[in-house]
Amino acid sequence: MDSRTEQVETPVLIATRIPPGDKWELVNDAYEAVHPSLTDALEAYFQATGFKGDYKLAPLDSKLYALHTEEIEVKQPEERIYGLFGEFKQGI
Numbered sequence: 001m002d003s004r005t006e007q008v009e010t011p012v013l014i015a016t017r018i019p020p021g022d023k024w025e026l027v028n029d030a031y032e033a034v035h036p037s038l039t040d041a042l043e044a045y046f047q048a049t050g051f052k053g054d055y056k057l058a059p060l061d062s063k064l065y066a067l068h069t070e071e072i073e074v075k076q077p078e079e080r081i082y083g084l085f086g087e088f089k090q091g092i
Contacts, residue, residue: 009067017062
């Protein structure tokens with residue numbers, strides 16, 4: 001049985017926008033600091049976590065996500081083998 005790997009992205013909410021304007025607050029920030037721009041919020045998140053990866057912005061929901069990727073192993077189904085007359089032969 002063959003197996004292959006597949007990357008799965010999990011979005012993790014890291015910041016929400018504070019209207020009006022482009023002010024952002026990190027979700028797990030103990031100080032509840034309001035950052036004056038999206039770039040400042042991204043820098044603050046990087047400084048706090050060291051996360052180097054991709055981000056997703058959902059502007060209509062006013063949310064910013066960090067995309068955590070994980071490589072999982074996907075097993076391929078075992079190939080079915082048939083005999084000359086179409087009967088299934090298992091274990092060959």
